[in-house]
Amino acid sequence: MKELQVVSLKGEDVVDSREVAEMTNVRHADLLEKVNGYMKHLTNGKFRSLDFFIPHTYQDSKGETRPCYLLTKKGCDMVANKMTGEKGVLFTAAYVTAFEKMRETMRSPALPKDYPSALRALADAEEEKLALLAENEQQRQVIAEFEPMRQYIDTILNSTGTMTTTQIAADYDMSAKRLNRILHEEGLQHCVNGQWILYRRHMGKGYTKSSTFHFIHTDGRPDTRITTQWTQKGRLIIHEILTKRGIVAVMDRPNEMRGEQNGGHCPD
Numbered sequence: 001m002k003e004l005q006v007v008s009l010k011g012e013d014v015v016d017s018r019e020v021a022e023m024t025n026v027r028h029a030d031l032l033e034k035v036n037g038y039m040k041h042l043t044n045g046k047f048r049s050l051d052f053f054i055p056h057t058y059q060d061s062k063g064e065t066r067p068c069y070l071l072t073k074k075g076c077d078m079v080a081n082k083m084t085g086e087k088g089v090l091f092t093a094a095y096v097t098a099f100e101k102m103r104e105t106m107r108s109p110a111l112p113k114d115y116p117s118a119l120r121a122l123a124d125a126e127e128e129k130l131a132l133l134a135e136n137e138q139q140r141q142v143i144a145e146f147e148p149m150r151q152y153i154d155t156i157l158n159s160t161g162t163m164t165t166t167q168i169a170a171d172y173d174m175s176a177k178r179l180n181r182i183l184h185e186e187g188l189q190h191c192v193n194g195q196w197i198l199y200r201r202h203m204g205k206g207y208t209k210s211s212t213f214h215f216i217h218t219d220g221r222p223d224t225r226i227t228t229q230w231t232q233k234g235r236l237i238i239h240e241i242l243t244k245r246g247i248v249a250v251m252d253r254p255n256e257m258r259g260e261q262n263g264g265h266c267p268d
Contacts (some may be wrong), residue, residue, distance in 0.1 A: 207234035
């Protein structure tokens with residue numbers, strides 16, 4: 001099993017969620033979904049989610065910015081506690097060993113054997129210190145830039161009930177028609193008989209709720225129609241999809257720009 005890499009961020013030892021996903025043999029997107037759920041429960045329980053999971057970003061192979069998390073030891077504990085069998089045991093052993101090794105490294109630096117070695121060690125230590133300072137500054141800048149973007153996530157985590165596609169689209173200053181098209185392109189939903197329906201692989205995950213409402217046509221004929229609304233879990237999935245496309249919620253934008261008008265019918 002690959003050894004976890006523990007790094008220090010503002011005095012906090014953390015591991016990258018991508019490494020955790022690789023080690024536990026799960027898709028990174030699935031792990032992010034689980035962490036989002038844990039954060040919701042932590043917020044509801046009045047716990048400080050940053051003590052467990054620190055929002056972060058990385059550049060993928062295409063140079064695009066993607067979301068990830070930095071997990072503290074508490075965060076690793078929470079992820080491990082949800083695992084069973086051999087996978088849970090091996091991951092627990094891996095992160096406990098990695099965090100302990102990090103503490104031992106910080107606590108007991110190796111002593112040089114002679115004067116030239118001491119000079120080299122001193123120079124190496126100073127160079128490493130400067131590199132760490134530069135890296136920490138970069139990480140602090142990334143976190144500072146990302147922190148305002150947590151407002152919309154916090155709003156979702158603190159919300160209850162469901163929302164229509166038009167309402168969610170308005171949070172991003174786009175039309176429901178455009179949002180539906182994006183969700184279709186990302187393989188989340190497709191249009192069936194004039195209604196957007198989740199693809200089968202996404203059904204049963206609690207993303208949407210459907211309800212029937214009655215109405216009267218202008219000619220007096222009674223009729224019924226099924227309407228689908230998004231749960232908060234569904235909103236998080238939509239937020240993740242739009243974030244990957246570089247689309248930011250209005251409340252997270254430094255300068256709000258109003259654009260399209262809402263609409264929400266399937267394409268012709």
